[in-house]
Amino acid sequence: MVDTPGLAAEWLNCLQDSGYKLTRTRRVLVELLASSTRAYGPIELYDAARERCPGLGLVTVYRTLEKLEELSLVQRLHQPDGCHRYLRATQGHQHVMVCSGCGEVEVFSGDNLEPLFHRLADQTGYSIEQHWLQLFGLCPACQAAERQAEA
């Protein structure tokens, strides 16, 4: 796994190296994202960050996420409901399984699909811009919570 303690500092350096300034808000948002394997929705992040930055605006969360994504520090996940979650970037050819309840993420490297993609591109003449291989489901904790709610 990644060296979580030092990761936030790395990200802050990365931001600074790219000409961005370090603000209290950014430190807090970076800390939250870098220290978690979860994928956060913007509002979740907003709520979590406001505990330490009371005046924080949701817009700033979006703007910070945009920069972190641009620097490949976080990655944006599309969800079936059309909204997004933001996740500490995975390295290499990894895919994700996201819990629709809490945003917890399991990363897997699974089959290497590159050969298939190349074959497809060759056969069809398409230029492939991006691909999605994502699983959506419920983590054990959220399954339990759901059973609880039903009872």
Add this chain to the structure above:
Amino acid sequence: MVDTPGLAAEWLNCLQDSGYKLTRTRRVLVELLASSTRAYGPIELYDAARERCPGLGLVTVYRTLEKLEELSLVQRLHQPDGCHRYLRATQGHQHVMVCSGCGEVEVFSGDNLEPLFHRLADQTGYSIEQHWLQLFGLCPACQAAERQAEA
């Protein structure tokens, strides 16, 4: 391939069997979707259908798509921009490669990923609700158009 000529009629029967009524608008929308391998965006479909149904409202397009999806006659594709396209349903475990330019679709059955998914579910305790394996790119025609535009 599917028997395109009879397909629209099949869909209309299916709608009727499910208690939905057949209207001029529905016939036109069904005809468009059933006779094409392309994935239409709602507005595209709206524009195409208005040539034969001048007073058509966009809302009706959405409502018709909703019903066709419910009956598994069309499938909804999520796109990177967050919008959707609607495609004549593919049968079985097929995946799609969508042209971001024109919505043309190539269907492929690729590797069977079921074993991988089962293994993941077993190992993590997740219950998998759905999965996405989609490729996005440009079809040869749209690549050519893009080169044209650049020149």
Add this chain to the structure above:
DNA sequence: TCATAAAATGAAAACGATTTTCATTTGCAA
């Protein structure tokens, strides 16, 4: 054929996630 109830329609308004605008504040290099 006709009356009727249920379903479908279009217009307009509502929605909700995300983005933009703009005036003010803040970080940081000189």
Add this chain to the structure above:
DNA sequence: TTGCAAATGAAAATCGTTTTCATTTTATGA
């Protein structure tokens, strides 16, 4: 410390999609 570019929050704008509501249309069965 100063000055300027970058960052911020509030409010408004966007845009795809959905809901509401009054009106029209379809299919059924008398």
